[in-house]
Amino acid sequence: MACLCVGKCFNSVEWREMEMEMELQNLLSDLQSLTNLSLPDPSLHAPLRKIQSRVDHIANLAKAEPVRRSKVKDMSAEVVDSNPYSRLMALQRMGIVENYERIREFSVAIVGIGGVGSVAAEMLTRCGIGRLLLYDYDKVELANMNRLFFRPDQVGMTKTDAAVQTLSDINPDVVLESYTLNITTVDGFETYMSSLKNKSFCPNKQGSGVDLVLSCVDNYEARMAVNQACNELSQTWLESGVSEDAVSGHIQLLIPGETACFACAPPLVVASGVDERTLKREGVCAASLPTTMGVVAGLLVQNTLKFLLGFGQVSPYLGYNSLKDFFPTMQMKPNPQCSNVACLKRQEEYILAKPARDAAAKAEMEAEAPSTEEGPLHQDNEWNISVVDDCELDGPDTRSSDVLPEGLTHELPTADEFKNALTSEAPTNDNDDLEDLRRQLEAINSA
């Protein structure tokens, strides 16, 4: 199922070009044989020569193929028109990026090659990313043409194949892997997981085989599948989305165990039950704009570059409200009662690693500022003011917030109690046989 598209596939346009060339050749040889005949009327020679030169001219025009650049071995900072990376390497000279060429070591997986994913893929390709893994099961449609990237002549191709076709032309240095599959099905998910784990591109890399996963899907089920895979693999990922009314969007950084996972905070529709039209997806008449999708793709890839190349700050959450040009940011801690088991495991690991993390942070701080004075800033501390770490989890506040004012009770049990209730009930059903139940249903079905 996983197609490693490195070979050249011909599309309809290329076939037409080849056919045209053949026809021109035939026309030329027909003309040649005509002039070779000793024509009775010498006045015909001049117009024949004229026709011949015109056909020659057309043949030359058709032969002029689009220029395809060859691969580049090393990224050069040399400022010449023929260097595809000179403007990117200049980021080093400007003091923004320490070592831009590292980008060739990175692998990024993009799930969903639609309005946001395809543009993000093009941006990363033009930046010279090492490897891109592309996942989608859809085909290009004319209804997609209000967005960027895909062209009308690609209608009918799978989005992954069409993307590989365009991207490999833009930058042949990028290793492209395309996976035409649905990650929410059991088989698709299996292939997806093993493709993320594959380390053949960079064998001595820590963790999984990719550096970042970008979720550019348009529905809740697929986001939950990306979330599941990343929680299990402890893989950092960036989520992106554009609202159904096409005027707002967001990106979110998800580090398993450290920040909220996608299942930690249920979407607004589930939590509030008020506005249930916010998470609808494409197909049921959702609106879309190339502008909003372009902005979100830009924010997504900008943060991808910051994350990979280690410059600036990666936003934990960045919203985009285009009606008011408002960009809210916020941070979400993981939910200790998250329904995702893998998320809870990552949270536990993260809490256990806190002492080591603190020590590392302290060491780094000391290394950065060895000259600063260690003594107290103020000799007299009249009010006994002291600085405490507000990241401490086990403060007295977390307990007191559980206590309700007099007269109020919780209607629903807490998550822990609920879990116990479930496990105590489960074993009572164990003596049933699956085959037996299957037969029972079949019997009722055929009755």
Added chain:
Amino acid sequence: MKSEPRLGVAWVRSREREMEGWDPNTKSTLTQIPLLTTKAGPRDGAAWTQRLKEEYKSLIAYTQMNKSNDNDWFRISAANAEGTRWTGKCWYVYNLLKYEFDLQFDIPVTYPSTAPELELPQLDGKTQKMYRGGKICLTVHFKPLWAKNCPRFGIAHALCLGLAPWLAAEVPILVDSGMIKHKDDATTSTESS
């Protein structure tokens, strides 16, 4: 069973609140479909087998209930041994004519956190209330309900609260607009009734 009353009361009350706006028939049917308890998906091994047993039990009860109420409207059975793909039929009676459709769906890897995406492939492209591949739109009327009741809702609940209202809303429109024809319409000229 020990903790059931307390939990049950709290849940039934909250469920009643969110079921406002549903017709009394659907409500009373729903309360009779056995609830599920095991939260497990197709990748969870033995726990999935347990979940599958619960799915069968609630489907058996629901089908039986429909038959005894003279409201039989679907057939569904697992299409593979793992119980991750289901196929069958569903039908809807409109103006005394029965319209029948193929029904199929996969159990997603993130089940039961996410509901199965019910597909009616024969209606693909015939209505706007559908995603590519014939997946019916459940976003507004069903998904929030499913998420709130995870893991107690199963396939039977998805059919009762997801597919049944969809058919009731869409089939009349599809028939009236001429998008679908009754299977006898094409053959009435050759067949004598």
